[in-house]
Structures are given as structure tokens and as C-alpha cells.
Amino acid sequence: MTSEMTPDQQPAAPKLGFLRSATVVAVGMAIMNVAAYGFTLFAVHRLIPEQFSAVIALLGLLLIGNVVPLGLQASGARRIATHVGPGRAAIADSLLQAGRRSALGLTAVALLATPLLVWLLHIDSVIAVLLLAPTLGSLTLMGSQLGVLQGSERWTELAGMYMAVGVGRFAFGAGALVIHPSLTSAMIGLAIGAVVPPLVGTVLLRGSTGGTPEQVKEALRETVHGTHALLAFFAIANADALLARALMDGEHSGYYAAGVIVAKACLFLPQFVIVIVFPSLANSPGDTLRLRRSIQAVAALGVCCVLGALLLPDLVVTVAGGKDKYPELGEFAWIFALAGSAYAVLQLVVYAAIAQQEKRAALVIWIGLATLAVAALIVLGADLATGFAAIKVLAAMTAVCALALSAALATGLHRQTADSE
Template identity: 70%
Template sequence: MTSGTTPTPQPQAPRTSFLRSATVVAVAMAIMNIAAYGFTLIASRRLMPEQFGAITALLGLLLIGNVASLGLQATGARQLATHTGEGAKELADATLRAGRRSALGLTLLCFVLTPLFMWLLNIDSFVAIVLLAPTLGGLTLMGSQLGVLQGSQRWTELAAVYTASGIGRLVLGGGALIVHPSLDWAMAGLALGAAVPALLGQFFLRGSTGATRKEIREVLRETVHGTHTLLAFFALANADVLIARALLDEKDSGYYAAGLIIAKACLFLPQFVIVLVFPSLANSPGDTGRLRRAIVAVAGLGACAVAGTLILPGLVVEVIGGKEKYAPLGPYTWLFAVAGSAYAVLQLVVYAAIAQQEKRAALAIWIGLVVLVVAAVIVLGTGTATGLNGVKVLAAMTSTCALLLAAGLATGLHRQSTESS
């Protein structure tokens, strides 16, 4: 090299490729969430209040059962991201076969539990409850397929499956309600909608073959652990609405439920970051710098959401339910944005723990849940904080719990990576 030669700039292709992938996945997940919300809006307008309450309860059951799908996705993504050498098709096949076995098991379990669900949810329609089984089966199959696509970093196909999930629910589920507004038709539409992404994922992954029984058992074993950790997280993330219902009066618990719409939006907003960064977290478990950057990205999106609620509280209240009903909540919407953003950070750290195979994460989260419940009973149950003050205090308590757990788990992961290096 001569003295007059300038250094060649480093190529920006990897960064450009990542930004392109992030955009594709973010748009797909936004479409999925908006479509799911669209189905809920159609249901609220086409069904009688009693039937809308029933479909909401059934969607809650699907949310709980979908934890197995998320566990399969995390397992498949981690194993493929950390896989080196030959055998990727066999490993993908093992994940897909484990997904089929899990889907079959959950489908049969739902069929067996149909009488219990009818009694527990006070729903008379046998058909609607039975249709839970194939719906959950389709979602479980999709989870295993998403895990393979995510671990293989096939972002465009991953985005297509996410989009198909949302469009299937909106077009088939919402369309069924438009044609015939009933609980049975709504569940039939949801069952068909859940089959759409599973069929698309099967088409994308049709070349995966050759898994051994040992590989399938390993995927199932790890899935149980991942599912347990995610179940603990979702139990914690949804405990506050039950606490509010139990310890606040009906009006204030209604205010809290409306505020949770903001919190859930802030929780789901940065999910595309978790999807994109999870394979690299699994592939480089000792790279705490990567986790820090991901936390900064998630926290940054949360800060933007909090700023939006501070600048436009009236608009936020109008969106979540109308100023006539929820005007007193306006000055405190930012607290729910903070709570949702705190849970988003915790969710990222939980996935990092799954990627790093940290087996104590679930226990820590269950302990955090117990502490939150005890603290809420002491503060709200004794009347120390009531009315809107109780709403504010509970939102602050959930934020604090989530941030403390995130900090504790992140510190543990850093210590584990330091000890293993």
C-alpha cells in the first residue's frame, strides 16, 4: 500500500441486511397484532355481550395453551442457531416432529377437558369448546415451524408465516362473524385461521427429514423447560389484572383494565427485536454486549411510547375506551406505558435466559410473582392506597417488580458467562 492510498471503507452489507430483516419482521408482527385486534373489534360489534365475554374467555385459554407453541419456537430457534456442521435438516425435522407430537397431545387434552371448560367458563356450546382443540393444535404446529425459520434466520419466510397468522384470524375468523354472528362460527373461523400459517410453514419446510428418536426427545425435553419459564413470565405479566379485580373496587379495576391496553401494546411493540436477536444470543451466550444492546433497543422503544403518552394523554384515552368513560385515567397513562415497557425488557431477558439455558430463571420469576401478590395485598388489601391512588400504586409495583427481576436475571446471566469463559 502506498502512502497516498486511503483505507477501503468497511462494507455496510451486514448492517443493511439486518435493518432490512428487522423491518420485514417488524411489519409482519405489526400486521399480525393489528389483525388480531381487528378480529376482537369485529367480535365486540357482531356478538351479544354474553357471547363476546365467552369468546374473550376462549381466547384467554388459547393464550395460555399457546405457551407450548412459544416454548417450541424458542427451543427450535436455539438449537438451530447453535448447530454447526452437517445435520441441519435432521435437526429441523426433529423440531417439526416434536411440534406434531405436542400438537397432537394438546389437541387430545383439550378434547378430554371439554366438559371441564364448559363448566369453568359457563359456556353451553359444546361445538365452540371442542373447536379449541384444532385451533390450539394449529398454533402449536406453527410454533415449531417458526422456531426452525427463526433459528435458520430465514426472516422473509418467518415474516410470511406471522402475516398469515394475523390475516387468517382476521379474514376467516372475522369473516365467519360477518356471515353468521355466533360463538360457534367465530371458533370455526379461528380454527381455520390457525391452519393457514401452519400449512404455509409446512410448505416452506418441506425438505426437512431424517430426525432420530433421540433428537426428537431432546427437543421435547428442552421444550418443557422453555415452556415452564415462559409460563412463569406470562403468569407474572397477567397477574396484575387479577390483583386489580380482587383488591380494587369495580370502577377502579375497570380503570386499571383500560390502562392495561396501553401496557400490553408497549409489551408487544418491541417483540420483533426479541425475534431477531434471539438466535445470536443463543449462538453467542457469553456475548453480554449483544444483550445490552438489545436491552437498550427495547428500552428505547419503551421510552418513545412513554413520551407519547405524556405528550398526547387525551388521544391515548380516546383510543383505549373514550374520554367519557376514562378521562380520569389520562394523567396516569404514562405509568402503564412504563409498566408495559418494563415487562418488555423482562421478556427479552427471559428469552436470553432460555437461550443460555439458565434453569433458575423460572424459579426467580415465580418468587417475583409471590412477592408482588404479597406486597399488593399489604398495600391495597389494607386500604393504604385506594381509588385512583390504588391504580397508580399497582402499576408502579408491577413496573418495579419487572425491572428488578430483569436486572437480577441479567446479572445472573453475566455472572454465568463470566464463569464459563
Template identity: 45%
Template sequence: MNRSTRATVSSGSIVAVAMMVMNVATYGFNLVAARLLVPAEFGALTALLSLILIANVVALALQASIARRISVHPGQALQIVHTASRVALAVSLLVGLVTALSSPILTPAFSFESMWAVIWCGAMLVPLTLAGAQLGVAQGTGRWGKLAALYLGNGFGRLFGGVAGLAIEPTATNAMLGLAIGAWLPVLLGWGLLKGTGGGDVHSRRPLVFETIASASTLLAYFAFSNVDALLARGGFSEHDSGLYASGLILTKSTMFLPQFVSVVFFPSLARDSTHRTRLRAAALVAFLGLCVVAGSAVLPRLALILVGGDQYREVADDLWLFALSGTFLAIVYLLVFDALARRSPGVAVLLWIASAVVFSIAWFWTIGIVGLVISMASTAAVVASLLLVWPLLRPSRTGDASVPGLVPGATDPDGHVERD
């Protein structure tokens, strides 16, 4: 193993460990919330967190766009950071304000007790979006230690802030208040990353914004699909059954995010590999990790019940393996969505929106309970994963174009390919 390869493995390992710790910390908050909140309040909190996940696609897209531009033009990093800092500030305030202003609509739609719950969601999205831009700068400049610190700050900010909010009063609204405050921790840890020189070209803001929108559209489709069952359960089930489903979703989300580091570590190889071996190996690794959780949940349902909230959710204990199965297929889809972004494969967003419509239609036109909804979700995710896995094998490779996504119009990549508008 040469020095470059060892450096890549080392940096990838640091980020992988940080992301796993972040997910454990996030799971820790969910577990505390499940134990402190009654099922009805926990169901409300789960729906609020699903809204956060959907809106947070802007932060993820901003991270990807900034990281790609710095990677393509390392000599212009300071100018890119200067432009990105202005875009990030404007976008973060816009996302937070739009979410907060939607509270009169979302509060009755999802039976939240107070509009403040949605307002705190908007407040939380401001630092989350700023942190996304900081992550992009750290990733693009190869500051892996700082990148890992930001991921850790994200996880522990959510854990400590959310638990502090629940300690004041165990309600979904107070939990969101604590989460909104805790979300500033990674921003503080990344202080200085968005300070570039004043030489940035103001006209470069437009392609950065357009690129962010394009990336966000695909990621939005994924997160809408992966959270459609949580919103359906909140709006269509009784408060008690909604809480039971929310408990099962702890296992779904844990299984889904457990192998998230694979997409981060494998992404450069996914973009370069024209043989599809990398994507198949990555998908196999994600599937293996997920199936381990499924097997554990099936063999030890009482242990799995402890991990999702305890005896007050015992009615769902025997079905927890289904939630883990759903999370496994969603994790595979997550990886393959990033593979599609790396390869510039079109049509992924459309497929994901169709999948969301399928799950919604099943729940809307047929009377299905907890088991029916999770089976519908798992089955649809399995079909989507299969289509995403097979489709690139039937099409000519576009690796040359995908190796450096996010080039500014007219720029060239290291192989001499020109990016078009």
C-alpha cells in the first residue's frame, strides 16, 4: 500500500468513525426521547424530525456543491469560500424562515399541539444549513480532522441539546427547542471555515446556487420517500398507534444510517469506476450490515424492544425485524442515490417520487395497520433498490463526465472534459 492509498484509508477511517459516533449520539437522543415522552408526544417528535430530515437536503446539497468546486479548483479555494459564505448565509436564513412561516399550515396538518414546535424546526435549520456549508469546505480542502469534528458536534449537539430540552419539560416542543440550540455546536466548532478572501466573483454565486438546487432536488426526493411512512403514520393512525410506529422507526432510521459512512468513503471510487465493481461491493457491504440488524431483531426481539423505547411499546416487539428490513433497503437506496449523482444518471428523482406516491396510495386507498405500512415501505424500497442497482448495468458508462461533478461552466476536469451549461 503506497503513501497516497494509506492516507486515503486513514482519512476515510477517521470520517467513518466520526459519522458512526454521530449516529450513535443521535440514536441516544431518540432512545431518551422514547423513554421520557408518552407515545403521542413521541409520535409528534418523530414527525417533526422527519420534517427536519427533508428540509436538511439543502444543507447536504450545499455541502456537495462547495466540496466539488473546491476539489476541481483548489487554487481558487479562498475565492470559492468567500462566495460560498455569502450563499450559505442567505440560503440558511431563507430555509429557516420558510419553515417557520409554514407553522400555521403544518401544525393542524400533523396534529401538533403548538405552532412553536414547527417554529423551532425553522430555527434549527439555520445552523444546520450553515454547518452543511462548513462541511463542504472541510471536505473540499481535505481537512479530515475538522470534518470529523463537525460530524461529532452535530451528533453530540443533538444529544445534549435535545435531552436538555426534555429535562425542562418532556414535550415534543421543548425537545425541538433544545435541538435548535444544540445545532449551533458544529457551527461553533467550524468557526473560521467560511472566511475566505474578498476576491470572489459575484457572478459565481449563480452556478453555485443552481448546482445546489439540482443536487437538493434528488436528495429531497430520497428523504421524502424515506420519511413518507412516518408522516402517513402521524396523519392516519391514532395517536397511540402513531407512537408505536414511531418507536419502530427508531430501528428503521438506525439501520438506515448505520452504513451511511460507506457512501462518503466510497464516493470518489464510485465516480471513477466504470466497471461497477465498486458500487456492487459497496452495496453488498451496506446489505450485510443491515441484514445483521434484521437477524438480531428477529432472534432477540426483547432486546430490540429495549433499544427502541422499552415495554410501553411491547405491542410492536415481534414486528421490529420488519422495521430493520425497511431500514436495510432504504440504506441501499441511499448509497445508490449517491452513486447516481457520481455517474450523472438521470431520472433518479422521478423514480423516488413515484415510489413515494406508491406508498401514499397504498395507505390512502387501503386500510392498513402498522404491519401493513412497514411492509409496504420495505417492499417499495426493495423494488427501488433493485432498479437503481440494475439500471446502470444496462447503460453506457459516463464515468468521464461524473468523475468531477460540479464543474463551473466552461471549466475542464483533469482529463480535459469540458463542463457544459
């Protein structure tokens, strides 16, 4: 005689499995982010302001170039997750080959751009700028490896890779600054630290073989579309800081920059949810219930962030820049928390679009970016809102824009699913 599980009991195992996986990935990503932030704090104390500013500028370029590794990871995870039956090793191998080709291409572009970057950024150390190339190459190799691990749902190994990213950056970056505090030393440390994750990934994925040239081309083509969508997302997610810099005076743009730190923390906090659910979104593109629940999970974390900013404004300001420098920030830090949380929801929907291979997502986001820029120019450029009111208005506008784009993209995904049924 067998006993059947009740409906309340049936989802218990999957929920526990999801929580365990989410916890493992969340811890790995938390260590990565804390270590990366720790390097920044270490650098600000070891370097003179001019050199620290150069490090931040070069880190910004790495962030832009990291769109390619993220595109590789997303396309790789989708291809692995949607592959049924034997041959996963060959698919994985094709993705790793695509990663190697992309790494060579991005390294070459960075090397060719070195003279222009030295001139634009007014950096004296040519070596420091040259080191961007191998660093980006290593990150690109890592992106393809992360995609294979994520698509295969090898969460513990994926978390280990994320930890290797943070530990490599802090250990070698900070270590280089201990030996010799200079811009060149910092970039040497970052370049060496960036080699650690792909070395770990090579060991973890050494059994992947058999990828065909056609599979490699398919992986590269899909990477282009995924990278375009992510580029559009990161452009709109960082546009408000540029608009504030252009349309506000020095004091209030500085306040806005401090608020952006709060927004970015709220944006990156739920990333582990996106990492965990992405393979299942790719494997079940018609499962709108899973997407809704994922949005609810990210939104719930966002609500916690907003409440935290409302209830503990002094703590938020201390982390963002200090009560002495930004005494008024606590009054409206919650608006930045709302904006960052809104962009976290948009990021999830963008990844869902990549999982479903919705190629119109990038166009929708670019239109949203243009709309946000025009609205900001009208409201702030015409002095309809000034001072601290302008800060609040711009932050609120970014939140509304992100939520509107999320709704538009999610609706488009639902219609595409309905049309395919």
C-alpha cells in the first residue's frame, strides 16, 4: 500500500532544493562582491587621489567590457539548460571554444584602443592601460565557463568560481598595493587575480570535448544578441548618474552619486535569484508562473531594501558616503533604494528575454533610455525641479522607467509564449 503526498507536501522538496542552491550561490556572490569592495577601500587608502581616480576609471572600463563575458554566460547557460539527451559535453566544449575566440577578440580590441584610452583618461602609465587587455581576456574565458556551470546547475562549483573572482581580485590587487602603492601595481594585481577564476574553471570543466565548428558559430551568434540586450540594460542602469552629472551643480550631483551607491547595492543584492532561476526559465520558456514567482522574489527583496532605507537612514548614509559629507541623503535614500530595486526587477526580465531569445528586448530598452533622457532634459534642463527636489525627481523617474520597461518586456514575453502555443 502506498501513500500519496498531499498538495501541501509535494512542493516541499523542490522548495528546499531551491533554497539550498540559492543559499550556496548567494554566499559565493556575496564573498565576491565584498572582496571586490574591499579592494576598492584598500586602494583608496593606499593610493593618492589622482591614482585612485585612474583605478576607478579603469575599473569602469572593465565593467563595460564585462558585458561580453555576461553575454557568453547567459547564452551558454541557455544552450546547456535547453539541451536534452547526450551531447552536453560537446555543447559545453563549443561554448568554451567560443569563449576563447571572444577572449582573443576582446583582448585585441583593448590593445588597439590603448593609445586612445591613455589620451582620453589622461593616464601616465601606458602599462596600466595595456593590462586591461589580458584582464578582459581572462574575464571573458571565465564568462563561458560560468555559463556551462550555470546551465548544468552545478551550483556549488559555480559559487566556488564566484568566490575565486573576489578572492583573486582582493588577494592579488591588495597584495600588489602592499608591495608598491601605485596605479601600475594595482593593475598588475588585478590582471593576475583575473587569471585565477579561469584556471579554476579549466579544472572543473576538463571533461568537455567534441564541439563542432557549427556549434561554436551558433554560440557566438547567440552571444551577440545576449550581449546587446545586456549592454542596453547596463546603459540605462547607469544613465541617471551621467544625467545628474550633466544637469545638476557639483554639490547636488555629488549627492546623487552617493545615492547611486544605495541604488547599486539594491540592484546587485538579488542577483543570486537570477542566477538560480535562469536555467529553468530557458528550459521552460512558456512557464509564466515561474517568471512571476521570480519577479515576486526579487520584488520582495526590494521591499526589504526600501523599508531598510526608511527605518535606518543613518546607517544607509554611513555606508554610502558618510553623515558628515551627505547629511541630507537619509531623507530620500529610500527613493534610490526603490530605483535600484526596480532595476533589479528589470534585470531579471531582461535575462528572461535572453532565455526566451526575445531579440526585441534591446530595442525596447534603448527606447526607454531615450525617453528617460528626454524627460530628464525637459524637467531638469528647464529648471522645473532644482536642488534636492531635482535629485528626488530624477531618482523617481528612473524607478518609474525601470518598472514600465519591466512591464512592457514581461507582457511581450507572455504574448510570445501565447502565440507559440
